[in-house]
């Protein structure tokens with residue numbers, strides 16, 4: 598997804614999402630949120646859902662963990678919670694924009710490595726490597742070998758993210774996520790054993806209905822308004838631009854404004870999982 602001439606489009610999306618979320622929702626989290634039964638699905642409750650997610654994730658940290666590598670730390674909000682719990686935390690962030698925010702949030706307490714996980718070189722190891730909705734961004738081919746190198750003996754990997762279902766039931770155009778079957782295969786090939794694997798799809802998917810509502814109630818009217826203003830004020834330029842970028846425009850309209858991105862399509866196409874795994878100890882003599 599790297600654009601050699603400019604900013605990576607996914608990183609741009611995350612940074613733009615953060616600007617929006619911080620201003621309107623007063624949240625620093627960049628994850629979807631976890632919806633317990635008693636929390637109404639409402640944009641004003643998103644922050645509560647995100648806090649609930651943090652609680653669920655952190656409750657799965659195995660006993661005895663003292664050091665954590667938080668991969669793809671976003672704004673550092675989760676790293677800060679880990680530090681507050683007395684854990685020794687180092688964070689990984691390839692995005693200059695998000696790293697700046699994480700440095701602000703963590704101050705002197707944070708050790709942030711400005712790198713992708715793939716390019717990370719460290720001369721120390723950790724009890725836990727955490728991927729909170731950052732796993733889909735790392736290269737599946739290399740991730741477990743790298744984790745093995747960075748884990749203390751007896752250490753774990755804890756990840757929470759969505760994967761592509763093997764036989765998706767729909768076609769919403771919702772991108773992202775490694776194929777679930779490849780994930781399990783790579784994990785096994787790299788000599789990892791699953792300690793716990795929980796399907797959280799139904800708890801996470803409601804956030805997609807909030808996205809759908811946002812696109813329908815805000816995104817589409819703003820888009821129409823912009824096109825209307827262009828047509829009214831610069832009709833020739835508008836027609837030229839609409840013709841030149843017709844494929845891009847059609848793609849945007851198909852992707853964001855066709856009403857296909859919602860909780861139901863997310864649940865049909867993706868599987869959101871919390872996975873705790875660890876390397877199988879090499880056999881004695883190997």
Ligand SMILES: C[S@@+](CC[C@H](N)C(=O)[O-])C[C@H]1O[C@@H](n2cnc3c(N)ncnc32)[C@H](O)[C@@H]1O
Pocket residue numbers: 611625626627628668669670671672675689690691692695712713714715728729730731734735736
């Ligand atoms: C959806 S955000 C999740 C942020 C945070 N962990 C959270 O739960 O709020 C994805 C994060 O993954 C990071 N990321 C993207 N590609 C990465 C890579 N190759 N290696 C490490 N982190 C990566 C992004 O910069 C971003 O911080």
